Amino acid sequence: MDLKINLPEGEMPRQWYNALPDLPTPLAPPLDPQTKQPVSPEQLEAIFPKAVIEQELSTERWLPIPEPVRDIYRLYRPTPLVRAKRLEEALGVKCKIFYKNESVSPAGSHKPNTAIPQAYYNKLEGVRRISTETGAGQWGTALSFACSMFGMACTVYMVKVSYNQKPYRRILINAYGGEIFASPSENTKTGRAVLASDPDCSGSLGLAISEAVEDAATHADTKYALGSVLNHVLHHQTIIGLEVEKQLAAIGEKPDYLVGCVGGGSNFAGLVLPFLPRKLSGEAIRFIAVEPKACPTLTRGQFRYDYGDVAQLTPLLKMHTLGHAFMPAPIHAGGLRYHGGAPIVCNLANEGLIDATAYFQTECFDAARLFLRTEGFLPAPETSHAIKGAIETAKKAKPGENVVFLYSGHGLLDLASYDAFLQGKLTDFAYPEAHIAEALKACPDVG
Amino acid sequence: MDLKINLPEGEMPRQWYNALPDLPTPLAPPLDPQTKQPVSPEQLEAIFPKAVIEQELSTERWLPIPEPVRDIYRLYRPTPLVRAKRLEEALGVKCKIFYKNESVSPAGSHKPNTAIPQAYYNKLEGVRRISTETGAGQWGTALSFACSMFGMACTVYMVKVSYNQKPYRRILINAYGGEIFASPSENTKTGRAVLASDPDCSGSLGLAISEAVEDAATHADTKYALGSVLNHVLHHQTIIGLEVEKQLAAIGEKPDYLVGCVGGGSNFAGLVLPFLPRKLSGEAIRFIAVEPKACPTLTRGQFRYDYGDVAQLTPLLKMHTLGHAFMPAPIHAGGLRYHGGAPIVCNLANEGLIDATAYFQTECFDAARLFLRTEGFLPAPETSHAIKGAIETAKKAKPGENVVFLYSGHGLLDLASYDAFLQGKLTDFAYPEAHIAEALKACPDVG
CATH class of the missing domain: 3.40.50.1100 (Rossmann fold)
Incomplete structure (x- = not known):
């Protein structure tokens, strides 16, 4: 079997998936930060184009990908799904591990x-x-x-x-x-x-x-x-999972575990949302969200309305939050340092459809180093969390099961963080309960 | 047509090509720097393993690629051959431009x-x-x-x-x-x-x-x-051109121009050597070597025996040389700053089978920027020379002809050089004839 499963460009999805109509519980609407009433599309037009606002609010399950967008996607898409065979061997596991490689984009990530x-x-x-x-x-x-x-x-x-x-x-x-x-x-x-x-x-x-x-x-x-959090961003990222579905089907396989790191949540959502209908129909498939212990939004936050930013300028979003004034410790995975999360992801986590787990950055860099020395490629610090999650998942998986994780970006512009890791200079951060309880007090008193 | 031509892993070549038996003029042997007599295999055993020395001296046309080597190659090979359609459109050319993307390797280059x-x-x-x-x-x-x-x-x-x-x-x-x-x-x-x-x-x-x-x-x-210059290194790199041959055949095409940058010469050789038998049999196919004007080995050097290093410790190699004491100006394409070149490449250049051309670094960075803003990816400074050569070739090519260049590496660890370019701080270097004539005087008086 080929290690790299490449889809022909003709197989690249022509529609993004919108999970909104499939959510078991409807998404709570964004609220105006002043009036606390649902935000109207018109209010958003000062800063977003109409087509994006339409997608943000759309309840259509499938959104067509415009041809000029597909033309640019084709510079790097479909991205490869890769069997991490040398990583499996190093771990001594009997399941199969695959990674969806979004680091091959010109910008080096799924963004x-x-x-x-x-x-x-x-x-x-x-x-x-x-x-x-x-x-x-x-x-x-x-x-x-x-x-x-x-x-x-x-x-x-x-x-x-x-x-x-x-x-x-x-x-x-x-x-x-x-x-x-x-x-x-x-x-x-x-x-x-x-x-x-x-x-x-x-x-x-x-x-x-x-x-x-x-x-x-x-x-x-x-x-x-x-670049994250909002519905339309998540829709666009579903091309990742839609490709994974086709790639696994091409080799006669299905995913048992889908693993991704979560900051705002868009890369994770892009991988897992296309598999939501299967999961809701009873298929045994686990969605595993991995976050840093230094910013444990899904694992320790509250599911409630909060501001998206410190300055309280954005609409209120119903999401898991550590409080909009929560200041995560300066870990190297800067892309995971966000107090809140995408409402769609949080909605599903609140329904028990997503399993969230948190790790220290040192153990994630250890996982990244193992990946580097088996598979050859240098992961971004954010991606190292997905790798750690995939490794722990694989250790518990049954023989023949498939663990698929999202390789969201390379670490070639993050080498300073590896230097700190290799020199033993990384610090691990976690918070006492009282610290988080205090930060949550800043949340507005809405619903 | 897909922009990216991906070969299945099963199509990855099982043998490297050795050009030695096909050279119209036999390769001059390396000479002992002291005795000026041909170097014996035994002399090399102090620093190289026997299997490598055998390949260095082999006259077998095909060398089997060991299975454990293929296993590691499969982490990134076969590499894609990519149609640079947006670059073609920006240039307004009617030929087709393809690039063989070796930057996808874990180390980011063909090495x-x-x-x-x-x-x-x-x-x-x-x-x-x-x-x-x-x-x-x-x-x-x-x-x-x-x-x-x-x-x-x-x-x-x-x-x-x-x-x-x-x-x-x-x-x-x-x-x-x-x-x-x-x-x-x-x-x-x-x-x-x-x-x-x-x-x-x-x-x-x-x-x-x-x-x-x-x-x-x-x-x-x-x-x-x-990592370059010697025969066995060139043999190993022929996997590049062997894949290109299969990839073009898969879409019913043949190359008219093959373009690569030349420092020691291994990436260029890897692309063109597998097409040598076709060229010798009369097929109209041009091999275009691109070097910096700041180190114009093939365009302005002499074809003669010289040392591979300043300290005169290496064997004498018959090659184009600027003199082993030639100190190229500090251009950003550090990988192209070598006074000599691979004996196989120089042998072919001396036979008129390779066309060499030289450019200033600023015009190469201009070409790299055009590539970045059309194809999306950031080239290494060395690779920018191949892009410049490909662009100039494409401008002169006939409609329907195929220009294939080697994208030898990405520039993500060379961003400081782009900063200098964008700020207009690059200096272009070329040498008066007398400077080169003076440097050549250091060459030993052998054959």
């Missing part, structure tokens, strides 16, 4: 799967420029790549501490033609106000979001794009 | 194609550790990857200036379990002698070679490995 359609829909509606924020840098890279494919401008607000720590991310975004500002920046009213009171402010994701949204809201030719 | 068999043959003969040198870092990464696959130790001597400039390369080599020394190091007699007289010496590739060879020659459990 282009949604960056490309978002750029496309904006382009269709005459938008000239897209603004966004980025923390670890994966999303900013993906959006600047996508904008360059459609000849659009892209402005990225990157949290200042990351901007300074990760110069390669900045250069790559520039190379795609994107402009990038360390946030807080002089480019927005919000940024200038922060800098006036604290010139040395090192920034935060919440602040970068505020700058990017302000930039979009104050320029007629500019819209804003988000 | 593992020879690192894997070299590690394997050493392992078979009981070698515990392999030493080598690395300049830009691609080869050191590939060999440490290959050694980790076979559970072997690997020691890399990295030119000190690169070691300090490229910390990510060092970390990646460490992550694979390789040990790495900035050269000159305290680890060898050679290194200590240099440091004693010049503690701030920033090193050179020649010096690093001397350290790696000394390390192998003075430890019974250790051999040395070279």
Whole structure:
């Protein structure tokens, strides 16, 4: 059997899957942060294109993938599903382990799967420029790549501490033609106000979001794009799981366990959601979400309405949350440091349809090193969580079962974190119950 | 038509091609640097395993690829041949452009194609550790990857200036379990002698070679490995062109132009050599070698015997050379800064079977940026030369002709060079005739 299962491009899915109509319990609507009433589509039009808002609210099970989006997808899709045979042998397990390799995209992660359609829909509606924020840098890279494919401008607000720590991310975004500002920046009213009171402010994701949204809201030719959490982002990512389904079918197999890391939740959702109908129809298939103990949203958070950002500017979303003011420890998996999660993922976790588990970063880097020395490739720190989850799952799986995990990105621009790991300088973080209880007190008192 | 032509793993070549028996003029033998007599196989046994020496001298046209080597190849091979349709459209050309993507290997370049068999043959003969040198870092990464696959130790001597400039390369080599020394190091007699007289010496590739060879020659459990130039390295790389041949055949096409960059010459040779018999039988197929104007070995060097290193320790090889003391300007394509070239490639160039051309680094980075913004992927600075050559070739090609170039590696660990390019800080280098004539005077007076 081939180690790599490649789909022909003609087999690349022509529709994204929308889990909304299949959720056992309907999704709670996003609420206006002021009025606490459901947000209207019109309210979103200041920052998002209409086609994206329609997808956000759509209850159609299948959403067609536009041909120009498929054209760009074809630069790297379908991505390979790979049998991790050497990893199986090193573990001595009798199940099969597969990984879906999204690191082969130009940006090196799954993020282009949604960056490309978002750029496309904006382009269709005459938008000239897209603004966004980025923390670890994966999303900013993906959006600047996508904008360059459609000849659009892209402005990225990157949290200042990351901007300074990760110069390669900045250069790559520039190379795609994107402009990038360390946030807080002089480019927005919000940024200038922060800098006036604290010139040395090192920034935060919440602040970068505020700058990017302000930039979009104050320029007629500019819209804003988000890289995770929202429904439309998850829809776009389902192309991952839809391909996995076809790839396993091509070798006469079905998944028993689907494993992914969870920050905002989009890569995990992209892998598992297409298998939701099977699971609901009684098929024995487990969805395993892996998060860091330093940011244990699904494993220790509460399922309730909360703000998406520290500054309380975003709509209220019903999700698992650690409180919007929760400040996760500075682990290297920057993409997993989010206090909340995608409402669709949290809804399913609340129904008991998703099993969540949490690990320390050191044990995840240990798993990444084992992967590197058996399969050869260097995983992103975020992806190392999925690998750890897959290894623990495989150890318990029965002979002949299939464990499929999502290899969400490579770690070639995260080598500094490996240096810290190899030198034994990583710190593991977990929180006492009282710390989390205190953080949760900041949640608004809604439903 | 699919953009990506993927071969099934079962179609991966089972033999490497050896061009030696097909060369119109026999290859001149390597000479002992002291006696100027042909080197005997026994002389090489101090630093190379027997199986490698046999391949170096073999006149068999086909060399079987051992099954354990194929097993590791399968982690990333067969690599895709990709139609660069968006690049064609941006150029407005009517020919087809394809690129063979070797950047998908774990080490990010074509180098593992020879690192894997070299590690394997050493392992078979009981070698515990392999030493080598690395300049830009691609080869050191590939060999440490290959050694980790076979559970072997690997020691890399990295030119000190690169070691300090490229910390990510060092970390990646460490992550694979390789040990790495900035050269000159305290680890060898050679290194200590240099440091004693010049503690701030920033090193050179020649010096690093001397350290790696000394390390192998003075430890019974250790051999040395070279990443380019020698015949066996070129043989191993022919898997590239053999796959291209099958991939084009699968879509009913043949190459009209094969384009690759040339430093030592192994990636270029890997692409073109399998097509040598066709060319010799009269098929109209052009082999286009692209080098930097800052190191114009094939375009401005002399075809004669010269040392492979500055220190005059290696055997004399008959090749195009700029003189072994030629110090190429510090362009960013570090892998192309070599005064000589592979004897097989130079032999063919001397016969007029290879067309060599040279470009400035700025025009190559311009080409790389166009590739990035059309095809999405970030090329290594070395690879940018192949892209520039392919673009110029495509502009002159007839409608319907096929231009195939070798995408030898990605640039994700070379982003500092893109920063210099984007900021307009690149310098272009070329040499007056007198400078080259002077450098050539150092060549020994042999044949």
